[in-house]
Amino acid sequence: MEITVNITRSDYWKYNKYALFNIPKLRNRFIITNISLPFIVIILLLLFKLPLVFSLCWGVFGGGLACIFSYLSMKKRVMSIPESKEGILGERRVEINEIGIHQLSSVSQSSYKWSGVRSINQNDEYIYIFVDTIMAYIIPKRSFVTEKESLEFYHQTQIYFSKCTP
Structure with missing residues (x-):
């Protein structure tokens, strides 16, 4: 047959997205990275003796932005492959x-x-x-x-x- x-490019991007969310090794790495990042930001802010509420808010917000940024940068990299x-x-x-x-x-x-x-x-x-x-x-x-x-x-x-x- x-x-x-x-x-x-669109096919290649959809494949990369499929792999990211369906291949356990890649999915787990993506999840662990995106879950641990807010905690790292919170801990760093607390080490600088900033208030807890401020650190929590910026940790969650900064972590969320980092997740979005990593996803979009991956898409940009794939979509910039020349035809x-x-x-x-x-x-x-x-x-x-x-x-x-x-x-x-x-x-x-x-x-x-x-x-x-x-x-x-x-x-x-x-x-x-x-x-x-x-x-x-x-x-x-x-x-x-x-x-x-x-x-x-x-x-x-x-x-x-x-x-x-x-």
């Missing part, structure tokens, strides 16, 4: 068969056997075939002519993958 996909950044963005052909998944673009090609695939996930817009903790093939569902085709593709990946996992 073969499909041609075109990965845009000409082939290899990450652009058109590619993705093929799945009983051996594995193969991707071919104008600048690269890659292949993974199903035994090298870690997981296959989907949401409303994408199918993600993870080959590492945070590295995945991004398959936009808009690349399929019909929703039925995207479901068939997803189910076929599940069949191939399940044959290789114990």
Whole structure:
């Protein structure tokens, strides 16, 4: 089964957002950082002998701003990737068969056997075939002519993958 996909900045951002909130390692790091930051600010302000209420307010406010800033800076970094950044963005052909998944673009090609695939996930817009903790093939569902085709593709990946996992 073969499909041609075109990965845009928006697709890459949505993948990064999906990874941040759905991959336990990344999600936990994000949560711990964003929870600990207000406490660090509060402790620092208290060390400077500032009033407790002032320290609490600025700790929560400053921590909240830091959370928003880190999220927005991540988005800015992803969205600033040039459209000409082939290899990450652009058109590619993705093929799945009983051996594995193969991707071919104008600048690269890659292949993974199903035994090298870690997981296959989907949401409303994408199918993600993870080959590492945070590295995945991004398959936009808009690349399929019909929703039925995207479901068939997803189910076929599940069949191939399940044959290789114990």
